Amino acid sequence: MFIYLKILFIISLLSTTYLTAQSPIEWEKVPIQDLQKTTFPSDSNASAVILCDFGESKLNDDLGIEYSRHVRIKILNENGYKWGTHSIYLTTSRYGERLDDLEAITYSIDANGEIVQAELDDDDIFEEEITDNRVKFTFTSPALKPGCIVDIRYKIIAESLWFIRGWTFQMSEPVLWSEYRVTYPRNIAFASVLIGYEPWALKEYNEVNQHFGGIAASYLGNNLVKCQSYRWAIEKAPALRDEPYITTLDDYASRVDIQLAAYSFPGTGKKEFLNTWQTVVDELIDHSDFGKQIDPEEVEGLTKEITKTQTSPEDKMKAIYNWVNKSIVWSGSKRLFTEYDVEETLENKKGNSADITFLLLSMLKSAGLECEPVIVSTRTNGKIQDVYPIISQFDYVLARARIGGSAYFLDATDPLRSIDILPTRVLNVRGLLIKPGKPEWVHLSAAKGDDDVIVLNISLNADGSIKANLDALFGQYTSLSHRNDIIGKSDIDFVKEIFKTESMGLKIDSAVVLFKDSIHLPLRIRAGFFSDNYSQLGGDLIYFNPNLIYRFTDNPFKSKERNFPIDYSYPRSDKVIINIHLPIGYELKDIYENKTQSVSNNAAFKRAVQVEDNLVQIVSKIEIKQSEIKQNFYTKLKEFYAKIIAAQSELLVIGLKQ
């Protein structure tokens, strides 16, 4: 990934040419040849093509931001009709945004080869209040038909400089040209970062002179004002289509993120909002919905009560974690800032993730433990650009405690999750510690892999019937997900479900799930199976597939190729030990081979077979050794599963000894 950082107010080069570039497309001027085209040869999967997406943000006379966008979309076939419907989201809080001059025209060619156009009626624009501060405008373009062009333009006026908008250059359909321009006086500074895999067709900086009126003039004067003008564009960007096992598509789209960094007007003095990670850390420490929410006094009595029997700091930490985890219900919202203070959270017995983390931190502090918040961007929120110091990149906060030389990351949002496990949403992400001193980054990952071990003892009878006993011990993440899934189910039903016994033709005569409530222990299952018709009989032979459980029947990977890494969240392994007791006087009539297969140091499959008298032992292990596997191993990984499937569909051939 290429990341370019520009702090825009540091001007190193003055452009020698002065130009006001034309907009790449004009309203109400759609070339007929664009309408005549019916296909898009460079991507046969495309159902629509974004011919041009052009946006501009500039300071207006009210000292706010005027954002305008003009997007022209060619709809190739009926599947592309969804590109006729658009939603525009606005933040309508004080000094927030409003929508202006929304227009949409659909162009197509009639039977006589003439251009016909249909305009969107204002009555067909729907405004929906999503929450108090959030509004959605939705409309759908009229008279769509294959081959038509949808032309849309609108403005978003923001009263405050804080609402400067970024731009996404890539879409789920191909984009021929996407361009964004930002122009503003040198009294203002915006910080921007360019993200993405696509090469930039344009990356320009120019100086221009501009007149302002209204309030802006009273700050900037009535003369020509020197402005800086930025231009970014991408040409012929391929469609970005969703694939399985990725963090979020946003991580891969080319885009520019922008935030207000500083301004300096006569009379206001210089106001800086963003310099370094240091200021981010310092600001958060003092923030009323963040650092100020660590309130050890409020929880002093409670903490004493909870930790009164504990002496070691580790035990105190565990007691506090367990108490918060059990007592406060997580609302499901992932937040960086608190909604309630510690006292209210204690009373409500619920909170968003930040409310819970700050209660936890307050109690840890009150118990005399060293601790601090760690802020992260969760996996679905996208990767942190650490060269780009803005708070809005983050969406989540958890706690770190330090005891002696050890650091513990704590997240008390799930009563079924023990202290040493982090939720998958914060795995393999970077975290920033919020504590006095120099900014410090940490990497969050699973402390250990997820290792399942299963022992299966099978007695095979001469009539092909079987009896089997299973003893399974699950890794921490599997235990966690099983503990969630078993809620409201009987042990037998749960065992049937996870081992798919009914589909395997197995009956179940006993099942017990152990340590359901002891969340610090691995979950364990003991079960007994039997079946009269599981084996296949043919002549004097019994054909028998020993993989009663954990058998792959389908390859998780189906696409031919893949452009993004394969994200497993954490390393994992499944080890299955199968002991098969053959009927007396019987033996294997064909070999059942040892197998090994690996994908470099990323994944490994091993099967070892041993035969002793009438006991056949098969030990197999499938390992994923990395949290993330690079896409260049994709084909090999796909092949890896294919070989496992083939190996697992081999049958033991069993017959009377000669």
Added chain:
Amino acid sequence: MKLLLLSAVIAFFLLNSSVKSLSNNEYDVKNIPLELLNDADVIFRKDEVKFAIEDYNTALYKVVTSVTIFTKDGQHHGRIKLYYDKFRTVEELEGTIYDANGEVVRELDDSDVEDYSDFEIYSIYSDNRVKFAELYHDQFPYTVEYKYEISYDGYIGWPAWFSRSSIDAVEYSSFEVSVAKDYKFRYWCNKKDIETFITKGGNDEKYFWSERNLLKLSDEKKNEDLEDIATIVRMAPSEFEIDGYKGNMESWKDFGLWYYKLSEKKDNLEKTFLSELDDKLNSSSSFEEKVRILYNYLQKRSRYVSVQFGIGSWQPYDAAYVHKNGYGDCKALSNYMITLLKYAGITAYPILINNGHVRTPLISEFPSNQFNHVIVCVPAPEDTLWLECTSQIIPAGEIGWSNENRDALMVTPEGGFIVRTPNSESQKNVQIKNANVNLSGSGEANVSVRIKWTGNQHDYALVAAEKTTGHEKEKWIKELLKVPDISLSNFEFINENKNKSEIELKLGLKLMRYGSVTGKRMFIHPNLMERRNSAPKEITEKLSPVRFKYPYLDIDSVYYHLPEKFSVESIPGEINLESSFGSFSSKTLKEGDHSLLFIRKLEVISYSVPPENYPEYQKFFANIVTADKQQVVLVKD
């Protein structure tokens, strides 16, 4: 284990009460009858619903609902979600938490009530909104009580009462309806043995139903229809009014008349707009052909877009709007279709229908709003035609499984009456898969396949063929075949006659390791493409029927050319299953020394299996799963 723990918790509270008599605190857990306590995560304590009908368009819905929560797993029952829109207003919402002794712990703060719009992915706009609140406590057991009021102003769908809405225990549930004396109240109950108490006062009449001490049902009842585990009372207005449109619902005739009036004069399309159709219409001789021309015209010109707000949930956009904008929802597109037909002198009517998987068939003796969709009926002396106007691809006259085989309301100028949509038979909904497999000594298979779908089975393939891109088509085909590690060499959908519900798919594919080779043997699954992997659950007592979307017939035949030097050691035995709802057969035949023929046939002839036949159903499909797993064993010479 859980059960024991809970009982211990409860025993603790029971023993702690010095007085053995009932507590004065209503929500004291000691007041819960012992028989309800068994294995409970939650117990619904009180569900007191009152509905006061003031006149033909206003009513007030008042609810007190409370639940005692015993475990962490039951905590989500402390949440409440109230839906409202232009015709329903949430007047009041209060919440209180009580501890085990029934003492107040805390009350819901107004600022903790969230309010947001209720997204429906299929609508671009709707005015539905939600109020949401949640209350939690960390000392179990505790009780959450909500009191709320919703006022109704011009609404034709009144709420129904369910004595229970889950398998959990219910201590008390009641429903009281008071009706202004001169208003004719109508209700319907699914149970014949429940008593309705009616009291007549000076100005109003009261109707009352209640149930008490409903035990927790076993887990396997979770998937039963609510109709089969609860008492349900449904209500409907007689006279009503929405946005100034008055109607009466006492008879289907009048309900139909109301809808007719709503959509009257919505056929305002200038005749000149349609003159481009004249040549085609004039040259077509038959009535079916004319309908088809107009239906295809609708499909080309329009797409489905849903906008629902106010009276717009009932009143269609007019034909001119649809013609101009090229979109509409089901009622607008149906109205447009009827307008097009009218242009050609053909009379057609809107059909109000409950689209989707029918759990509750239309209650025809209880005229009320039981519909969520509109289609079109073109009556004819011989072959009446039915048109689903929201699809751009299906052939004229096909309405799909989600509309077929059910009662619906036909709307005519004379009013509404119940009609039944056509049903289909297994022989109409067919899938035939033929494959030819060349197997190599290493287990690699080169396969050519031809699949044909007809009737309802053709709909899915049609969507794949017409509505997906090349990339998605490939994915669809791979999902369809359910064989691991397919590499597709070529594929082609054959859909020549778009007016016939029939489509074919030709495929060439390679399976790198179809046979798994060990030592001197090779194992193959003769059932290449139609392996059923999951069997229905075993259930001791079933209450609701099992429903199939439609009757169907699947036939598979696969011809195998075996590799040289291998001979057949073992083939699966023949299996034939018969049942009251269908049949199954599967066999593998040796054709000479080096080829095999696999034939499988599954036919379901009914739309549903009654609950008493569930064991037969379970066994039937479990046996198919076992049969589909059988393998052929080849051995090297």
